[in-house]
Amino acid sequence: MTRRIWVITMFPDFFKPLKEVGVVGQVFQGMRGEKFELNTVFLSDYSKKGFKGVDESPYGGGPGMVMRADVLKNALVEGVIKPGNYDEDNFKEEFSVIFTAPRGVVWNSSSCKKFANTYLQKDSKKDLVFICGRYEGVDERFLSRYVDEVYCIGDFVLSGGEIAVMAIIDSSFRFSEGVLGNDQSALCDSFEYNLLEHPQYTRPSEFEGMKVPPVLISGNHKKIEIWKEEMQVEMTTKWRADLLDKEK
Known part of the structure; x- marks a missing residue:
């Protein structure tokens, strides 16, 4: 049975490449993993005034515009x-509604895997509906009534939720069975066990005077694994020492 992902957005064109390009594009084309389809819902189509009717000035004053609860419900x-x-x-039994906002659960490797295990595996039951916010925000009444989960992809502000939603979809599908050619690939990525990935090398064996570390062409698999583990710690200490603090 094909699983469905819906995205309510002011800018559906954002999602065309996601459906057509790369590993995730192949998922939506039925070429990898479980069968999923991605449907975009153009919010302006559900406003009586079209594009200009999806938002209004906030009660109590303040800058910007707020997306209307009634239009989103429609x-x-x-x-x-x-x-x-x-x-x-009983639609709550059939799909979950996801929103992105600073208040949400931080989107990291742990929450990504949990999300994928809940929604993107063979035995997962629910479809997904993503709400892409815009402008100053979304009327709180819609969020409290209809949204099930909220995620934050970082401590910065985007012009809309589309990029955040695409990041969630792309990263979580890496943990969906059968999507990656080698299921171990995701487990060897950065942030597993709060460590960055070790450096990678390929042909040529020498580039501008820099040679591949001899251990990688030694054929000694035990030494190679030790080198990889040591380099993970070294890379993390150099670039993301904060990740090591999470182990304490």
Whole structure:
């Protein structure tokens, strides 16, 4: 059975490359892993005034505009629930609604794996609906009523939620069974065990006077593994010492 991911957004064109290019694009084309389809829902289609009707000035004053709860609900019902043939009374049993915001759970290797294990494996039951915020924010009433999980991809501000949602989809699919050619690839990536990945080398064996470390061409697999582990610690100490503090 094909699993479905829906994205409610002001800019659906953001997601065209995600569906067509790279490893994740192959997932949505049915070439890797479980069968998933990605559907974008253009928020403006569910506003009576089109593009200009999706937001309003905030109550209480302040800069920027706030995305309207009623328009977002209309997009959820008319753009997801009905065309997806979900149960209007029990849709919470059929999909989870995800939002990105500074208040959310920090998106890191741990939360990414947990998310993938919950939603992107063979025995996962629920589809996913992502809400892409824009402008000053989203009416809190919609968030409190309809959103199930909130994630934050970092302590910085983007112009909208599209890039954050794509980052979540791309990174979590790496932990979905059958997506990577070698399932061990994700387990050897940076941030596993709070360490960066060791340096990588390939042909030619010498480049601008720099040679590949001799141990890597020695054929001694035990020494190679020891070198990799030592280099992980060295790279982490040099570039991301804060990760080592998490082990304490």
